[in-house]
Amino acid sequence: MGKVTGFKELERQDRSYAPVGERVKHYKEFVIPLPEPEIRSQSSRCMDCGIPYCHNGCPVNNLIPDWNDLVYEGNWRSALDTLHSTNNFPEFTGRICPAPCEAACTLNITDSPVTIKSIECAIIDRGWEEGWIEPKISLRKTGKNVAVVGSGPAGLACSQQLARVGHSVTLYERNARLGGLLRYGIPDFKMEKHLIDRRLSQMLAEGVTFKSNTEVGITISVEDMLNEYDAIVMTGGSEFPRDMDVPGRELDGIHFAMQFLTQQNRRLADEQILANQSISANGKNVVVIGGGDTGSDCVGTSIRQGAKSVTQLEVMPKPPKMEDKTLTWPNWPLKLRTSTSHLEGADRDWSVATKAFYGDGGTVKGLELVRNEWEAGADGKTSMVEIPNSKFKLDADLVLLAMGFVHPKHTGMIEESGVELDDRGNVKAGIEDYKTSRKNIFVAGDMRRGQSLVVWAISEGRKAARSVDNYLMGSSTLPD
Secondary structure (H helix, E strand, C coil), rough: CCCHHHHHCCCCCCCCEECCCCCCCCCCCCCCCCCHHHHHHHEEEECCCCCCCHHHHHCCCCHHHHHHHHHHHHHHHHHHHHHHCCCCCCCHHHHHHCCHHHHHHHHHHHHCCCCCCHHHHHHHHHHHHHHHCCCCCCCCCCCEEEECCCCCCCHHHHHHHHHHCCEEEEEECCCCCCCHHHHHHHCCCCCCCCHHHHHHHHHHCCCCCCEECCCCCCCCHHHHHHCCCCCEEEECCCCCCCCCCCCCCCEEEEEHHHHHHHHHHHHCCCCCHHHHHHHCCCCCCEECCCHHHHHHHHHHHHHHHHCCCEEECCCCCCCCCHHHHHHHHCCCCCCCCCCCHHHHHHHHEEEEEEEEEEECCCCCEEEEEEEEEEEEHHHHHEEEEECCCCCEEECCEEEEHEEEEEECCCHHHHHCCCCCCCCCEEEEECCCCCCCCCCCCEEHHHHCCCCHHHHHHHHHHHHHHHHHHHHHHHHCCCCC
């Protein structure tokens, strides 16, 4: 603990943002980093708790007090090594992770947690700037071949870990470019894609082979892969979206959120989009259904495309502005979260359910909505009850459905592999060994646990890599 009284002497300070009027004119990142002296001061606020709850709050179990102290002392190189010991891609999590570590910070009891996410991002960005990040090439080869299917954060982490212990790894991706949700789902204004590309260059140097435009179960069979590889790790996403069955759902102008977000990312990457399939918010009244991060991303993208208005609807009640710490800390709290996209000019409404869509000439023109309330039954479970005489309408030329994802796509690889599924439609596997019901096939990330955070995907990719290594070699030097 570098400064014993740091948390008492210094107030929390975090990164700032470019002005709204400036940042909505482009799709680049707009976070303004803290200067080095301020980052070191913020690091000194860490209490180095006897029980570091931030460790448990972080899905990759980052050694947060350790690298906080190293940053405070100005030992950036050692801080980078410590950060990389648990997280393959801190530049991703330092930008798009919601920071459950900060929610678990002891100082969050007084609503002033250490700026862990900003410090993490500063460490990794400094590492790249200084040229400290180099390929870690294994000096020995095991002779084992592993296929990883899906190049999102789980697949990237799994592939890198396996290559670093000497396995020959081939990473399969059905799209033209690698990165999965990081590349095609996360807007560029939250994370620019050159961050992925430089990690891919590192992985290439470490011996990972990339095969894009290849969909396992469609363009190549699972059985052929099992004959070629000693193990397969399925690391695809949970991409089957939750839909709504209401009148008017078939109208043009109603799209799933990922169709909209993916298309914009492809535009920015100069990938071809057919004119008759183009989705644009320009000049339109946009309604986003779903109050989570994906909905927020739709809000920010719509504003940048020049939407006339943007409204985000949520079926659940409006959360409290602040949580009750005595009931929630150090767990992730339910509270009102306002993103940078919301601050750019969106209206939000809660406890609203969609009854129908209406249109003109086959194109959506609005929604019929109703207000609801959630009531507890005799069994303690809450259910949604429609409030009488609360119906109203909302104009909409574009509706984006951002209500989450149900499970991974089953057609193709999953069906052909014959692996067992759990009750939610995810691939069933143990959390210790990540083995599926099929010999030599493992699974990690959203395909196993369901829709989740990037940091959880990285965590599962790393753990699955250790399990595969142990399976192939009888033991493993990879971290738990």
